[in-house]
Amino acid sequence: MPDATVDLPHWAARLLAERRQRGWSQKDLAKRLAQAAAKLGIPMPERTSLVRSIRNWEAGRYRPRDPYPVLLSRVFRLEERELFADAVMPPGTDPAQVLASILPEGELLAPLPTRGGRRVGMSTVTDLSARVHGLRLADDVLGGDDLIGPAFRELNTAVRIYRESTHTDDVGRALLTTIGEYAQIAGWIASDAGKHEQAAQTYRLGISAAREAGDRTLESNLIGSLSYQVANIGDTYEGVQLSRAALDTAEPDAPALARALAWDRLAWAHARHNDAQAAMHALGEAETALASDHGPTAPSYLYWVDHGELQVMEARVYTELRRPLRAVPLLTDVLARYDTTHARELALYLSWLAVALLDANEPEEAADAARRMCEVSADVASDRTTTRTRLVLNRLEPYRDIAEVRDLLARYPLSA
Known part of the structure; x- marks a missing residue:
């Protein structure tokens, strides 16, 4: 048998x-x-x-x-x-199959020994940059399961252009930067689809590309993306260490948004590691960085980083540390003005509000937030929202004797 x-x-x-x-x-x-x-x-x-x-x-x-x-x-x-260690993933899976085909043995981004491809210039870089930004905008409204195929095909194309074409040194560096940007969004999409090992491998590819291009801000963002995943699903201490590495890589003269994001990710990693004092300190540094005009203009891939997003992270830190009286007002304020077309993020933020309300001993209000979360996430192909939904419904289970909770759990059973 x-x-x-x-x-x-x-x-x-x-x-x-x-x-x-x-x-x-x-x-x-x-x-x-x-x-x-x-x-x-x-x-x-x-x-x-x-x-x-x-x-x-x-x-x-x-x-x-x-x-x-x-x-x-x-x-x-x-x-x-x-x-919970993952075994080595077998070849032939998506997106691992794509990654295996685009990552040569030895140096990940080594040019082919003999390049027989066409010569490319900055116009190719401009086209690739526009396409990678299109992926970011698509990720705002679509889940990882919907985007993982296109994302890795685009990454595959960018790596092949770099490895197989001829180009000047300046164009080569620009192509490496673009590959790093593709790797960041593709890794994020893979993580959202629940493909965490593939996501980590993709982030490492991006880190290598950004480092070779000499783009420390992009390298910091990629390390930070990896640290965020590790803090969420892996060793929280390792998440803290990676977040610190991302902050160190960003350097004091990095764009203000990049420094704020690095500090915010460190705050989250500390919260996951249950170090409240360090988390509070990092949140303060993130706010200081965001208010600063010091540093160059932020790159386009940080378009989503603003006061509202950092406010959400602050609220999540408070929720993780079980400080609902500070988390609930922040989340309520953000949700009142959040773009409803961004269904995944909206559902995730509602999930944090539901948890914070439960910690505040407000199960009826938590059930209402959870109901909105379930409705918003119903058509979102995202492992993140699926996981958070299960967590929230599990947290509500002990309050089943309350009518609002009982009705919610009957409509959205955990076994469904």
Whole structure:
């Protein structure tokens, strides 16, 4: 009989194996998770719902999200990073297949030994830059699953032009910068599609391209993008270290928006690492940087960084640190004027508002925010929104006896 775990994601097979090795049933594991959560003061859903979640994790239907990775690590007495480490992805998957085809062995961006392609100039760079910005604008309104194919085809094209064409040194540096910009948005899209290993590999490609081009602001942005992913799904200490590296790379004379974003990502990493004092300090530095006119004009890929977006990050930090009285007013203010065409971000911000309201012991208002979140995200092909939706609904489960919560959970069941 074939091994049923062969086709499972590595982390799912590991969870299943660790439970079976201990001779536990899924109900046994649920009981231990509830006990670990009680010691940490974390509310848990009903036991039947938790067993259903365990069943889904072990089947690889979706990956455990906060607070479950920490709880599972405690129960199994393993490091979180070890328990949820990804195996090497097999070739032939999308976008890994595309990445494998465009990343040569050795130096990632080494030109071909003999270039037989056409000679390209700055007009080609201008065309590529326009197309990469088009991808960014598309990402504002579409989810990662919808964009991952086009994004990696565009990245593939940019790398091939660089490797196979002839060009001057100045054009070559400009092409490398464009590749770095493509890698940043493609990595972000892959992460939004739940392809985290591919996203990390793509960010590393971009870091290499930006470094070779001598563009420290772009290199900082790429390191920061990687740090944000690591802080969210991996080792939070590593996330802090990467965020600091991004800040150091940006340099004091970087554009104000770049420095503000680097400080903001560091604040988030500290919050994920549960270092409130360091997170507060970084938020203050981000505000100072944003208010500064020092430094050159910000590059076009930072078009989305403004006071409103940094206000959201500040609110998220407060929510992560369980300071709802500071988070709720900030999120309410931002959501009152947020562009409703940006459905993914709107749903994510509503999810943070729902969590903050629960921490403020306002389950009725939290249910209303969660309902809006579910409605907004219904047609968004994004792993981020799917994950956040499950987290919020799980957090609401203990309040099922409240009519607003009960109606919401009946309309959007966790098992759906």
